[in-house]
Amino acid sequence: MAVVAGGTGHRIAVADVVRQLEAVLESRGFSAPRAATCARLFAEASVDGVSSHGLNRFPRFIGQVDRGIVRHDREPAAVASFAAWERWDGQLGPGNLNALASTQRAMALAQTHGLGLVALANTNHWMRGGSYGWHAAERGMALIAWTNTLPNMPPWGGTSPRLGNNPLVVAVPHGDAPVVLDMAMSQFSYGRMETHASRGEALPQPGGFDSEGRLTSDPAAILQSQRTLPMGSWKGAGLALVLDLLAAMLSDGRATVDIGARPEESGVSQVFIAIDVARANGPTRLVQRVLDDLMTDIPVDPTQPVRHPGEQVRRARAENLREGVPVDVDVWRTIGELLR
Known part of the structure; x- marks a missing residue:
């Protein structure tokens, strides 16, 4: 090797x-x-x-x-159909395989209806959510997708984990340079904090509170306290809540409070909305015009040019x-x- x-x-x-x-x-x-x-x-x-x-x-x-938390041989099963909106049961199969299958099904529905929504219950962690945004955008479709999680973030004004940091993906196709936003509702994802902690590195800016309630950039202290900072403060906490409600409601699956009652994170709820933007007039010209305007801005740091979601990935x-x-x-x- x-x-x-x-x-x-x-x-x-x-x-x-x-x-x-x-x-x-x-x-x-x-x-x-x-x-x-x-x-x-x-x-x-x-x-x-x-x-x-x-x-x-x-x-x-x-x-x-x-x-046995992830059941390697299980695949999503159709539960209900409401034209462009379908409910599926992930049967606790591998989260990334379930999420990819759900993305592909939402895209197939969008080809028929212009828009397709797959609500997936009883699945597992989807790993990197951006994977599904890239998959759709590289095939000419927009995707809005999100997942709930176990409780790992306090509500705004609270001290104990009650909300999930419920990652959200929004992907806009644009040839070989799509715009793909992949973010958790916390200032930093737990995965990134774990990576920084394993290297003994501080976060680039405060990402949560330590056990004494002090705002800190120490990822190990935040992981211990489980008091991560919602992105945008109360706005991130509010968005996390409504994403959880919609994921559980649309899929008829578990909400974060239910996931937290399980021995470890499993059986989460997810939503995948694919949009056939080719039906719109001139989406490629629109995206390029907007990006061209962004790139004319003067950067704060001359060595760090202005960028948009997806550039660093490419x-x-x-x-x-x-x-x-x-x-x-x-x-x-x-x-x-x-x-x-």
Whole structure:
């Protein structure tokens, strides 16, 4: 297996990463096609610079498979249809495979109706939500998708986790340069805080409160207190609440309060809305005009040009496809030890 020394660690050829993950998944009973897709989704997250929800998350995912939390052989089942809106049961299958299937189904509905909505109950963590936005946008469709989570964020003015940080994805197609927003309702995702904590690094700005209620940039202190800061303060807390309500309502699934009663996070609710924007007049010209205007702004830091959601991903993808996937040596060793 080709391992190349990198500036901040080690790099491994993408094909080698995918093969290793596939082997681990097949050793857990995944069929070859499902193992290939699941491995690709994990690898692509790291290729795109989101290792917290890619390779770094893979050992935890396998642990849930081993404990029966994630049921490797389960696929989404249709529950109800209301024309352009469908309800599906994820049957506690692998979250990334369920989310990809739901995205593809929403896109198929959008081809017929102009807009398609799939509400998915009883599924698992979707790993990197942006994967599904990129999947739709690269095929010419817009996507709005979100998931609820276990309670991991206090309501505004509160001190204990009652809300999920309920990640939201909004993707707008634009040729090979789509605009893809992928964000949690907390200032920083738990995955990013865990990555910073493992490296002993502070967050670039305050992301939550320590156990004494002091605002802090120390990710370990925030992880311990579970008092992460909602993005936009009360606005993020409010948005987290309504996303949770809609996910549970539309899917007839669990809300965050119900997920928190389970031994560990599982059985979450998700929504995928695909829009066939090709039916609109000149969407490509509109997107380019808006982006051109953004790029004329004067940056605060001359060394950091103005950018829009998706630009950083494209740069990371190009570099990592060329030079190999950056890996944490300890994480890669753990993945190797998972092979049965």
